[in-house]
Amino acid sequence: MAFAAVATLFAxxxxxxxxxxxxxxxxxxxxxxxxxxxxxxxxxxLGGAIGLVGGVGGLIAGAASAASSGVAGNLAQEGFRAxxxxxxxxxTDVTIDAGAAGLTAPEVTNFAATPGISEAQAVPDVGNVGxxxxxxxxxxxxxxxxGPTTVTGPKDVGAxxxxxxAAFTGSAKGRGFFSxxxxxxxxxxxxxMVNMGGKVIGGAFEGMQRADEFNRTQGLRENEFAYRQAQxxxxxxxxxxxxxxxQRARA
Amino acid sequence: MLGKTTNPLLQQTExxxxxxxxxxxxxxxxxxxxxxxxxxxxxxxxxxxxxxKSEDFAHNVGEGAAKLVGVLYGQSKKTMPVSIAFPxxxxxxxxxxxxxxxxxxxxVTPELLAEATQDMAASVLQLFGITPDKMREAMxxxxxxxxxxxxxxxxxxxxxxx
Numbered sequence: 001m002a003f004a005a006v007a008t009l010f011a012x013x014x015x016x017x018x019x020x021x022x023x024x025x026x027x028x029x030x031x032x033x034x035x036x037x038x039x040x041x042x043x044x045x046l047g048g049a050i051g052l053v054g055g056v057g058g059l060i061a062g063a064a065s066a067a068s069s070g071v072a073g074n075l076a077q078e079g080f081r082a083x084x085x086x087x088x089x090x091x092t093d094v095t096i097d098a099g100a101a102g103l104t105a106p107e108v109t110n111f112a113a114t115p116g117i118s119e120a121q122a123v124p125d126v127g128n129v130g131x132x133x134x135x136x137x138x139x140x141x142x143x144x145x146x147g148p149t150t151v152t153g154p155k156d157v158g159a160x161x162x163x164x165x166a167a168f169t170g171s172a173k174g175r176g177f178f179s180x181x182x183x184x185x186x187x188x189x190x191x192x193m194v195n196m197g198g199k200v201i202g203g204a205f206e207g208m209q210r211a212d213e214f215n216r217t218q219g220l221r222e223n224e225f226a227y228r229q230a231q232x233x234x235x236x237x238x239x240x241x242x243x244x245x246x247q248r249a250r251a
Numbered sequence: 252m253l254g255k256t257t258n259p260l261l262q263q264t265e266x267x268x269x270x271x272x273x274x275x276x277x278x279x280x281x282x283x284x285x286x287x288x289x290x291x292x293x294x295x296x297x298x299x300x301x302x303x304k305s306e307d308f309a310h311n312v313g314e315g316a317a318k319l320v321g322v323l324y325g326q327s328k329k330t331m332p333v334s335i336a337f338p339x340x341x342x343x344x345x346x347x348x349x350x351x352x353x354x355x356x357x358x359v360t361p362e363l364l365a366e367a368t369q370d371m372a373a374s375v376l377q378l379f380g381i382t383p384d385k386m387r388e389a390m391x392x393x394x395x396x397x398x399x400x401x402x403x404x405x406x407x408x409x410x411x412x413x
Contacts, residue, residue, distance in 0.1 A: 034268075
């Protein structure tokens with residue numbers, strides 16, 4: 001499944017690279033899904049690129065079986081290239097709003113995680129996102145999550161999980177926030193991997209279209225088979241009825 | 252369907268997201284979404300305050316969805332699985348957009364949904380403590396080539412003149 005367990009981000013005192021990659025894989029999945037549903041190629045491409053960076057497994061899982069056949073068919077026909085559109089639309093500004101706003105919520109009922117759910121204590125590197133997490137027993141979450149409660153600057157936004165999420169006001173624009181991903185995609189050194197990611201998504205779209213065509217063909221064949229069976233049964237019933245050929249011959 | 256949205260595009264989005272959730276996480280996600288909807292509609296004035304804080308409704312919705320997930324995580328005393336944060340935030344985002352559409356503030360279009368999704372994703376990542384610099388650092392480390400293999404050792408290596 002696409003939303004594999006992510007390392008205990010909230011409990012970690014530092015955000016490690018595997019954690020970032022795992023989170024990016026999940027973000028890529030969400031964006032890919034929404035991009036496919038809405039037919040927004042740019043969003044799907046962005047999600048694909050982010051997912052590709054986070055882990056190909058999550059990318060593939062996010063692209064497959066997420067959209068209608070019409071969307072998949074159109075995207076496959078138009079040729080899917082991950083790098084071009086993103087490079088053209090890349091933004092470089094990252095603005096962080098250092099203001100604060102309050103949002104309080106009433107007490108909600110506590111709920112425990114479903115027994116048996118395990119969360120990877122350390123998310124493995126590329127390739128394992130989207131698959132079952134390794135059988136590691138997670139450490140208990142600490143109760144003293146510390147960190148800045150207000151945004152202090154563009155480079156120090158939310159270094160740790162804030163203790164007051166209601167006051168969180170990270171208002172970096174989506175496109176600006178992911179400007180680093182755009183830069184990564186534009187980097188000639190990463191062109192091959194980006195194109196590979198584009199082909200993966202394009203292949204997934206094409207595969208989805210072919211799968212839909214196969215299902216439609218198969219459905220027609222099944223309908224035809226059922227029709228013929230019904231016809232045969234009707235003929236058999238007529239032949240064995242009192243007014244049928246056999247009965248008349250016996251008469 | 253876990254949410255209350257009636258917009259076909261948003262319903263389709265929610266369904267697609269739910270298909271990506273692991274079976275063992277569906278129940279926690281359902282609980283999270285139920286609790287979140289209680290928060291959203293239990294005090295509509297709070298909801299309206301967040302959704303109407305600026306003219307950028309897509310950002311308001313995306314940020315609000317991330318905030319709500321963070322609040323629920325805190326209220327659950329950290330028992331909520333972290334891995335359902337993104338799907339839950341996506342569902343809340345759809346609910347917020349549906350709310351605004353019913354209120355006549357906007358018309359949900361694929362472009363608006365895409366923009367809100369980007370803002371929501373960015374907000375949730377920031378809530379996790381993942382900044383653009385950390386993302387760049389992760390991508391830079393990921394792009395580094397692995398170290399070269401060590402030279403052959405042992406008898407064969409020594410015989411070969413190592």
